[in-house]
Amino acid sequence: MAAVPHVVIVGGGFGGVEAAKGLAGADVRVTLIDRRNHFLFQPLLYQVATAGLSPGDIAAPIRSILRRQDNATVLLGEVVSVDPERSVVSMDDHSELSYDYLILAAGTRHSYFGNHGWEEHAPGLKSVEDALEIRRRVLMAFERAERASSEATHDAELSFVVVGGGPTGVEMAGAIAEIAFKVMRRDFRRINPEHARVILLEGADRILQSYPTSLSRKAERQLRKLGVEVRTETLVEGVDAAGVDTSGGRIETRTIVWGAGNEGAPVGATLGAETDRAGRVVVESDLSISGHPGVFVIGDLAAARSGGKPVPGVAQGALQGGAHAADCVRADLAGRPRRAFRYRNKGELATIGRSSAVGVIKGVRLSGWIAWMAWWLVHIFFLISFRSRAIVLFSWSWSYLTFQRGARLITTAWRSAPSDSPH
């Protein structure tokens, strides 16, 4: 072991990468471990799922982000458990790695509320694989409808259900509606993509619950204008290969996108610290866990509070948590006291298809075209590299002008239609 403290960071998302960067130049060894080789700009992942962007446009190898930070090592691998008593993490190949500080930023995964069979039929949107799988399903539905032999099959193929009216659900529903009603218009001969149905299901009485009520209403109106059926106060009771059972009746569909809930990554539970119902780890005011000041949990894996309110599980929260954890390590090294974490909400924005969005920035409510321009600028600005910014800027301008989506690829071969025999 080297003489300098070893900081192990688990997870290369917004939180983990920000924590690593926050330790640049510090007198520590940093090891960042992730199961994937890339940082993913998740707020734009729905664009990959809906064929607007390629995975490479919104992802960058973690190695290349940290290549010039000499105190940082990146390892591709999976941390399966943590032993805070012995200060070691265990990897999937049974090797162990000891740490002086641990920053756990392993994120969340989709929660199906105990209905494990639903995932297969209703994938969520967390990784590049998820996005490509959803893209494949959406595009393949149109292909199968073109070959459908019965009207019932045809109609079920052209029904798309998005579960969950949070920002991801709203963005997915808007983008699928745009594909169905604009992009595909001339591409098919036998079917009319305008017969497609896009249905957004939300259990509560309004979509975008973290936003002011007036913006939820505006978002609903904008979605309806795009052709999306918004069904609030509708609970999902069952999911199978041929449809969704809801509290408002059954919907025949072959394409379901899940955006209804998240739960903490399983590694969080191995800490032995208190977790909330969603498996998020309860942290102290400095984001460390009780009794182990060297172990921080950040990002949406943490159930953190700031000013008495829960910190939302969004990119901003993860970025600020990562910076804070790095700052605590530096404070310890310098012998100064740690500060308490304070979350500063800089605003939030959700797009609704082309040219429309809703959001709040520094307390100001925005909607319509202005909100959409703001969304656009913010997302371009925060993309990870100049290359991505240039390509995404070009792709979006191109799509905007031509109504075409450049990444409309199904990267697997056709296999005999499951549509006519769903089981």
Add this chain to the structure above:
Amino acid sequence: MAAVPHVVIVGGGFGGVEAAKGLAGADVRVTLIDRRNHFLFQPLLYQVATAGLSPGDIAAPIRSILRRQDNATVLLGEVVSVDPERSVVSMDDHSELSYDYLILAAGTRHSYFGNHGWEEHAPGLKSVEDALEIRRRVLMAFERAERASSEATHDAELSFVVVGGGPTGVEMAGAIAEIAFKVMRRDFRRINPEHARVILLEGADRILQSYPTSLSRKAERQLRKLGVEVRTETLVEGVDAAGVDTSGGRIETRTIVWGAGNEGAPVGATLGAETDRAGRVVVESDLSISGHPGVFVIGDLAAARSGGKPVPGVAQGALQGGAHAADCVRADLAGRPRRAFRYRNKGELATIGRSSAVGVIKGVRLSGWIAWMAWWLVHIFFLISFRSRAIVLFSWSWSYLTFQRGARLITTAWRSAPSDSPH
């Protein structure tokens, strides 16, 4: 059935798409069938495999290419056999489609000369999936080397073998060498990517056999300068998960790319026409098969001859064959005699890593930087859409200036290293 003749085209590559376009405005119904939803600009596929481009940059949905051609329908599906006596094709779901004209452009697949077990360890490069799989293997090898526990494992992980010294093999070897020796230089901490070995195996006495000998020699020298070991007159005798057995001894490696041979798609054999040793269908001078003037075979599935010489299985041959088949159909409809197919070789070019290439254009031999610029211009120019041209142009300029490759993504999660237990 409609009264106008029905032209069925099988395959949406260069040949099939060109044939469909050649029938625009003709008094026929065209149905183009492919297993995949996209046309692929195959000459740049090695760039996807080596993380220089994203799949979306070099592919376009066949539907969107033909969207404005009102007499053309696109179907996603697989044709498994043809019955020329009854003039029907059979699909994978056992449905049948009858035709008046059939243009078979189903292409080739990799040939392992009967060694079916080799494919798993040595994938070839035909589809987007192939390219992403090879990209994953190449990038993952560096990751496993970074985690390797023994020197022997480390060295095997950093050995890359490309089998076959044709244009694809030469381009792959050059690009892998560029990744290993330039792109990855600063990304790793424990390994030195410069210790990588890239080995190109060729059975004959020189690489690029379709080129003049002087250019083969130049290409070899340029590859050596990039750090590639070129081994000619070396036959592959065995392939397994841990290495390659060659006539010159065994090479321990975990990453093998296959570019050594092709054989006709199996549907070709169902025609009942004569095929050559590689399963390509022997065609008449008008590209139709003997006894069935309504059935054409084009592209690299055809064993066609022009001016007494075999037509090479390259993009140009497929494009010209597609145009010719469409022209024959038009000739029949107009009651004029069909012409014999004449292949016009417009030139060929192969790149060798960054800034270097060899080739012949209109009889003029080119090498070095001039050939590379020519390769660059030709490929940008022939890309399918303005959008692709702009993005590829930008990506290449960016890579050229920064030595970075923007698409360095492994889109699957880490699984416990197979490297230490290859079986």
